[in-house]
Amino acid sequence: MEDILANINGAAVKKFGAEYSETRAQKLYKTMLTLKEGRVEAAKQGIENGVALRVLVDGAWGFASVGSLNAVTLMNAVSNACKMAKTASSRLKTPIKLAETKTVTGRVHIKPKKKPSAILMEDKINTALSVNKATLGYDKRVKSCTIDYLDLTGTNYFSNSQGTHIEQDKLYVWSRVTATAASQGVFTFSREEIGSTAGYEVFDAEPPEVIGETVAKRAIEQLDAKPPKGGKSPVVLGPNVVGVFVHEAFGHLAEADLALSGGVLMNNLGKKIGSDVVTFYDDGTIPGAFGSFKYDDEGVPTQKTLLIKDGVVTGLMHNRETAEEFDAEPTGNARAEDFRVEPIIRMRNTFMAPRDRSFEELVEDIRSGYYFKSFRGGQANLDGTFQVGIQEAYEIVNGEIGDPVRNASISGNTLETLLKVDAVGKDFELWPGRCGKGQTAFICDGGPHIRVKEVIVGGSA
Amino acid sequence: MAVLKKEQMLHLAENAVKSALKKGAAEVEAYAYEGQATNVGIERGQITKSNRIIDRGVGIRVAVNKAVGFAYTNIIEEPKVVESTILKALSAARASKSDPDWHGFPEKKVYATAEKLFDPKILELRSEGLVDLASSMLDAAVSVNKRVFPIEGGVGTAYLSSAVANSNGVAAFDRGTMIECSLAAVAKEKNRVTPVCFEFNAERAYDVDPEWVGKEAARLAVSALKTKQIKTETTQLVLTQFALQELLYFTFINAVKADNVQRNQSPFQGRVGEKVASENVTIHDDGLLPAGLRSWAFDGEGAPQQKTTLVEKGVLRGFLYDNYTAKKDGVESTGNASRAGYLSTPSIGATNFHIAPGNKTPDQLMSEVDDGLIIYYLQGAHSSNPVSGEFSVVATPAWKIRKGEITHSTRGVMLAGNIFEALKNVSIVANNERKMWQLVAPWVLVENVRVIGK
16 A cells, blocks of 8 residues: 555656645445434444545645545546646645655554454444433433444555655544433433544443433433523533533634634734633543544644643644644644545644632632533634533522523633633543534543633523 | 446446345345535635545445345445445344334335436536636635635535435436535734625536625625624514524424424424414425425435425425335325435435525515614524524624614624524515525514624
8 A cells, every 4th residue: 555655646746746745545444323212223334445645736736535546546536636736726826835744654553452343233232222221211201312323443544755654543433322302392402422532442431321311311401491591691611511612712713724714813823812720732642532643644743732821822733734834833733534535724632721629619609600511512703703502501599500501502702701711620521522624523622610700691581 | 527327327226236135135225326526725815726526335225124234335346345345234234123113115206307407517617617717706705805805615516426226126317416616705904803704606507606606705704894792682683594594404404304203303293284483484395496406306215306395384284204204104205315425324304495485575675674683694503402493593793784774793693592483483585595505595584583792
């Protein structure tokens, strides 16, 4: 494989006029399940392979994806990609250049305790069935339970015209459980996800029964919950919500491509935009975490990147193209979902660093506010407007956690809200998730409990 | 561009069916897919790239003792791999559990022909042609105002074809084309930047207007520069197609899927014949809409696509079915088994979700707004409660309307409510329908929505 890819890159540079060429071949194996109320809709398996070819010609990108490892097919595709790049370059004002990186020769082999491929389909179905049983058995008002399961294994082969060759195993285990409950015309919905790059042993740490019960309990609790009051409010955010807040309200803006597109961090590099207790990282090195990997899809080693320290913006997440533009080091954030798409800047495991407060200390000074414990979706905008939907929430009344609240969301502007983070807890949790930016990336986010003086709570009451 | 011929696609699907039957499958379905896409991309004010993606594969679904297994591969040029994929589908089915409600794959039926879905001119477009279209879009955007900064977009074409064969004798092939121009832009002034404004134009025939897309994205961005905060109130909302698509996709469209109805997770269960929306609202799912972005002869399991009435003058009339849920209810599939290429088994999805236009022009609709907002882009619609229909989203930017005129833009406004209640409060449906991915709709005016200002 290495020889074929090197050959293609060589031809791109020597024969077809590319100043840079990279090839990324993949062999992928998937197992998937969907269960609805314990009915196995289908047990699914997939095998695929393909190559992504990316070339830089006269400062413009050409990209081709083919579902084949055939040398002749690849040679035709790279020749075509070079022609297309040349065409695209015809109206270019500022040619694209790439930051220098060290040439890497690497082999990364993952050694899971429990290889997903060694677990029988029957056993995977049985695990899902126990989640289902725990969910539906929790309370008869739980009306439905959908379980999706995916394991993805395979090998990435990366090679570029600068001499980098990397062979890297890929392993993801993911599952999502959703439940709905209904009673007296009230419908509620609850979701939980697990995800790991370690192996099938993730189900030892997260027993199926516990996952099922967590999902069901939340759906049931919301049946008696009331809608929140819309308007400004002090809030305590749990690690699961903090993670999405860090990811949406700050993380996307710290992706260098979005900063260059006019995102609000562009004019705030090196400036203080948060309170003293705000420190964020994006870290691709956490063993087993859903957003971890050794090398990114441009062959750059991953790292732990400090984004904001004590309220001051210290760095952005880069690929080789944006690193050159900022005169910075590439941070290993270039990721592609698979060989069908080009690598773009993506987060890995993004989190807020813990400090020193206990949960009680965060809550005790709030006379009237909300505790937002678990999220349901979130989205950001370049001007710093963020929204995080909440699937589990409680009132805070006179310093105590009160009644459950349903279908809330929070919103605000990043530049205002980070200054309003006034206390940060000493606990820490990291949660797996999936991020959409045209492509899907597996990520984690998290942090400790925090208190925010004021956000806008979207509520119908 | 070289694409697989009808005979090649059918051969791939039919051979897989024959082979799976020989290997012990009780029932089989094979879905062959080809997608070829060419794109010229814009990033940060200039054309920077051109992509070409060829994706082909086959997905095989088998049933053994009413237990269903599925396997796919994209390595279709190697017969050995296709054979081993069939074996994987069989082993998955054998590992799975019997489903008493499984009543097989669709029967052979006659397909209607949807019109204007294929344009050979699109196949002839090369990246040179796409660069010209993308340039005209960029130039048009920047010509509106110097403060406009196009951040991302492009022009792309696609050819899609599929063949479905099954053990009931279904053997069908369809193909179509698509072309799309899109542009996201912001406007910048000093250190301030607007939220992202977006326009696009997608068609099945080579009949797109990139200049309009560029100008419109730019016009919206510039008009979002001057902004004022608004107060918290209950008000009238003009929902444009962008907002409707976001709000309906995660709530209402789920509620009319038979799967959700049968599984007790739709508020519409048992309510056919009841009033669920204002009498101004009529909705069809039209899988045969001429030039519709999701119009095809048949769905992801070879059932004929059709026009299905969902809501007629506010009264709920029916649901979206695939073959499985239809058999369970003793009705016919409505042709709504949708499929993400060869990589997945089908699941119920809308085709062209068509809100019937009314009589009033957009100007006439606007003139009915004494004090309200016009909503384009929403953040966080995917965090709506998909079952209850409750939403709590951010509209940014949105524009304030006073006495029928847009007065200024505003940012970070939160809208909270329930989509099913909102549909009961639709007072006017305009006549300016357009295609927006799976939605085909005009603007609508909704009364009494809670708006939370800053």
